[in-house]
Amino acid sequence: MKKVCDNWQAAFPAGKVSPEFWAAFEENAKNAGAEIFKVKTAAEAKDIVANLAKFTNAKKVVAVDSALQASANINEELKELGITVYNDATDIAEHAESADIGISTVEFAIGESGSLCMDGYAFESRLVTMLPPIHIAFVNSNAVVAGINEAFEIISKVYDNGYVSFITGPSRTADIERVLTIGVHGPSRLVIIAVDEAINGGVN
Amino acid sequence: MESANRDIKREINEKLHDQVLRGALGRFAEAYPTARAKAYENVEDVEALREQFRQLKIDTVNNIEAVADEFEASVTKRGGKVFRAKDGDAVKQYLIDLCKKANVKRIVKSKSMASEEIHLNHALEEAGLHVKETDLGEWIISLAGHKPSHMVMPAIHLNKEQIAEYFSKELQQEIPTDIPFMVQAARKALRTEFLQADMGISGANFGIAENGAIGLVTNEGNARLVTTLPRVHVVIIGYEKLIPKIQDAAPILRMLPRNATGQRMTSYMTMTTGQTPVMVKQDGKWVEQPKELHVILIDNGRLKAAKDPKFKEIYNCVRCASCLNVCPVYTIVGGHVYGHIYAGGIGAILTAFLHSMGDFEKINELCIGCRKCVSICPGKMNIPGLIEELRAQSVKENGLPFGVKAVFENVLANRKVFHTLLRLAAIGQKPFQSGKVIRHLPLFLAGLAKDRSLPAVADVPFRDRVHKINRKISNPKKRVAFFSGCNIDFIFPETGESVYKVLHDLNMEVVFPEDQSCCGKPVLGMGDRETAKRIAKKNIEAFEQTNADIYLAACPTCTETWHETYVELLHDEPEWKVRVEKIAHKFREFSQFVSEEYAKAGRLNKVAGGTKVTYHDSCHMKRGLNIYEEPRQLLEAAKGYDFVEMKDCDKCCGMAGAFGVKYAELSMPILKQKIQNIKDSGADVIAVGCPACMMQIQGGLDKQLPNVKIKHVAEILAENI
Numbered sequence A: 001m002k003k004v005c006d007n008w009q010a011a012f013p014a015g016k017v018s019p020e021f022w023a024a025f026e027e028n029a030k031n032a033g034a035e036i037f038k039v040k041t042a043a044e045a046k047d048i049v050a051n052l053a054k055f056t057n058a059k060k061v062v063a064v065d066s067a068l069q070a071s072a073n074i075n076e077e078l079k080e081l082g083i084t085v086y087n088d089a090t091d092i093a094e095h096a097e098s099a100d101i102g103i104s105t106v107e108f109a110i111g112e113s114g115s116l117c118m119d120g121y122a123f124e125s126r127l128v129t130m131l132p133p134i135h136i137a138f139v140n141s142n143a144v145v146a147g148i149n150e151a152f153e154i155i156s157k158v159y160d161n162g163y164v165s166f167i168t169g170p171s172r173t174a175d176i177e178r179v180l181t182i183g184v185h186g187p188s189r190l191v192i193i194a195v196d197e198a199i200n201g202g203v204n
Numbered sequence B: 001m002e003s004a005n006r007d008i009k010r011e012i013n014e015k016l017h018d019q020v021l022r023g024a025l026g027r028f029a030e031a032y033p034t035a036r037a038k039a040y041e042n043v044e045d046v047e048a049l050r051e052q053f054r055q056l057k058i059d060t061v062n063n064i065e066a067v068a069d070e071f072e073a074s075v076t077k078r079g080g081k082v083f084r085a086k087d088g089d090a091v092k093q094y095l096i097d098l099c100k101k102a103n104v105k106r107i108v109k110s111k112s113m114a115s116e117e118i119h120l121n122h123a124l125e126e127a128g129l130h131v132k133e134t135d136l137g138e139w140i141i142s143l144a145g146h147k148p149s150h151m152v153m154p155a156i157h158l159n160k161e162q163i164a165e166y167f168s169k170e171l172q173q174e175i176p177t178d179i180p181f182m183v184q185a186a187r188k189a190l191r192t193e194f195l196q197a198d199m200g201i202s203g204a205n206f207g208i209a210e211n212g213a214i215g216l217v218t219n220e221g222n223a224r225l226v227t228t229l230p231r232v233h234v235v236i237i238g239y240e241k242l243i244p245k246i247q248d249a250a251p252i253l254r255m256l257p258r259n260a261t262g263q264r265m266t267s268y269m270t271m272t273t274g275q276t277p278v279m280v281k282q283d284g285k286w287v288e289q290p291k292e293l294h295v296i297l298i299d300n301g302r303l304k305a306a307k308d309p310k311f312k313e314i315y316n317c318v319r320c321a322s323c324l325n326v327c328p329v330y331t332i333v334g335g336h337v338y339g340h341i342y343a344g345g346i347g348a349i350l351t352a353f354l355h356s357m358g359d360f361e362k363i364n365e366l367c368i369g370c371r372k373c374v375s376i377c378p379g380k381m382n383i384p385g386l387i388e389e390l391r392a393q394s395v396k397e398n399g400l401p402f403g404v405k406a407v408f409e410n411v412l413a414n415r416k417v418f419h420t421l422l423r424l425a426a427i428g429q430k431p432f433q434s435g436k437v438i439r440h441l442p443l444f445l446a447g448l449a450k451d452r453s454l455p456a457v458a459d460v461p462f463r464d465r466v467h468k469i470n471r472k473i474s475n476p477k478k479r480v481a482f483f484s485g486c487n488i489d490f491i492f493p494e495t496g497e498s499v500y501k502v503l504h505d506l507n508m509e510v511v512f513p514e515d516q517s518c519c520g521k522p523v524l525g526m527g528d529r530e531t532a533k534r535i536a537k538k539n540i541e542a543f544e545q546t547n548a549d550i551y552l553a554a555c556p557t558c559t560e561t562w563h564e565t566y567v568e569l570l571h572d573e574p575e576w577k578v579r580v581e582k583i584a585h586k587f588r589e590f591s592q593f594v595s596e597e598y599a600k601a602g603r604l605n606k607v608a609g610g611t612k613v614t615y616h617d618s619c620h621m622k623r624g625l626n627i628y629e630e631p632r633q634l635l636e637a638a639k640g641y642d643f644v645e646m647k648d649c650d651k652c653c654g655m656a657g658a659f660g661v662k663y664a665e666l667s668m669p670i671l672k673q674k675i676q677n678i679k680d681s682g683a684d685v686i687a688v689g690c691p692a693c694m695m696q697i698q699g700g701l702d703k704q705l706p707n708v709k710i711k712h713v714a715e716i717l718a719e720n721i
């Protein structure tokens, strides 16, 4: 899958990406309506995804693969539950609209705002985060920056062409009588799975 | 709505009786300040952040052509096409041609104020194109055929019953008034639109010259779909949205969501540049292709503003709408009264530049100069200052209404005539007077003073009392020249007496230059700079002769006029510039000056007393002069008083000179709220530092809360001497 940058971690400024910002991230993300699970290993993450799929009675999942997801064996686990999983760009284009869950991995998290920074160069990577009613986002729990300034320090180093975005909680509106309502055009649930262990040269 | 013969007063009256609007706006205005403050809790130095952003924007606008060129080059280099549109017609023509060429039939749009500014949808629909707004609020008002009434919450003037009706009609099924259900119905209907669209049109919250990226913030996620799904993406972006570097987006993103909706970040922030991949189905098969990207950079008055030394400030606006949320006028009338699509004080300014000066002239009076907006705007825009500037320009071009002009030039610029008239008024008003208020005030506002009781002109003006109250001070500590201003001179002379008493008690000598006149603010407020200059010069001459150590006023508006306005008015007359600066430099506001002197004398110790007193911050005092601690210190130290705060102590009382009189129907609800807050505080006395607020609040107390007394801080101090 093509990305804005193949190695975001190389752009992380020394000393500015650290688990010390996790608490702020967790608080702000929760306030924005995200659901958060923090686990030690990728293997533990697998159970969370499986349970979520069971409870929501999911039949169809679209997922853009990452090293983190692969090491958790997510796809195999879901298939064992009898769920159809699509990973290929063309399949995602065809099925994202009718899928129950979309799965992706983001580059890092932002403490100040509870946001996830996502590399959305690939068309399919955006579809999985937008079209299904549930978005599961994997992130390495050590890859947290303090604030938006630091986030842009990183982005400015890698962003030349393509699509970069922040995701902060589920899709929402308050356009009718200022009543907060979840799930307008995007997902109504954002489930963040933060994995402590470093995968493929991840941040420790 | 934009016709030449709009009846603003009638429109305002309708809005005042619109219960849906009043309810929604009222609740929002109530909740907004807390939500915003909470969102900023984890920002260490908000002021520094605002200043950083302001500097960034100033640097950018000073270089706007170069920045725009770089932006264009960056977009082009990455395969996008840039079109620089002079005005709305150019945008429409370009788009209609493009749709033909690219075989576009269906368009989805995410919110773009620039496209609304030029009424784009209408033109596209007339050309036979199928266009859908996808932001829920925008979709609702497009179904209703309304204009947005708020820049961030365009449908805030509608309730769910009304909206359900529009939905039922559009979707041809009965939609119940259950908000989550309604939102789901909208999601379904619009999802189909997204999936079928050939073209997505978006606005941009910022555009980065460095790599040509545009940034969009939304909560619903519609901008992500508009920029992702269709095979053609068109961005409509105004020059004011450009920033040089990628990192320059950070201050915008740290403030825009916090200010707009009290969020630390919106649900989605999207940046895109170049021809991102898009997949389309051809003959039943998905194929990937580079997306066709067009960026329309729209001028429509923006480049002219960029060259104007004052109005280039409009580039600082990020369209967060927080200036509306705190505006005492907007929160009562809503956005539609402002006519065009941009509402509130900022709307009046943008309308003048991006639409027409004619519309500005109808709405410019809806700013009462309270500066609430200035204190929270991310770009630190001086909205009331710019409105005053526009008024001045409009007066320069079109002149004042004849009657007003005659009064200004012949009466206000001539102290003797003016004062004689006021004295006559004191006699003339007798038959109409009941107690301390009269029904008609034959002031220079005469023709405007309708349906409203205002304080009476005093029998004996302050200037005629001076000789009785003045005392010779042997070995005075300081020589103070007192500028009374019209209100103290002719309406509240007792306040002037208290000022004298306090200063004498501090062992200071006080002089009253006889030739002083009105400070000129009312004249300036109407945009008549020439008369204001004449008045300024006369006052300067009068004060130069006093040889005083300190010049002092007990009115924040007068103080500010001396400090800033005179200096600015006369900045291009070198001789006068020097003269006014000498005085302005030594001009002091009463409560600040006295609190300093009291502190030196060890008289600022808190005491407890029986009479509860609360304090109303005048707009000019707090946000103009930044004085708010000093009067409180004085009240806390005043014997016999117990100081308590009230809710919204620094919210405008609704007076603001001619506004309170001309738009009485608007000023009244603002005042009513103030009186309620005074009542809730349980205070027996409401203290003020501004005679104009005193006039307004006294009128309200008379009718609604007769047991509460209003006193100028000077009077409270004088009681204890």
Ligand code: SF4
Pocket (backbone or CB within 6 Å): B316, B317, B318, B319, B320, B321, B322, B323, B324, B346, B373, B376, B377, B378, B379, B380, B381
């Ligand atoms: S003027 Fe300031 S407060 Fe008003 S919309 Fe613009 S940025 Fe926001």
Ligand code: SF4
Pocket (backbone or CB within 6 Å): B323, B326, B327, B328, B329, B330, B344, B345, B346, B366, B367, B368, B369, B370, B371, B372, B373, B374, B383, B384
């Ligand atoms: S100065 Fe006051 S009245 Fe004028 S636009 Fe700003 S908030 Fe509104």
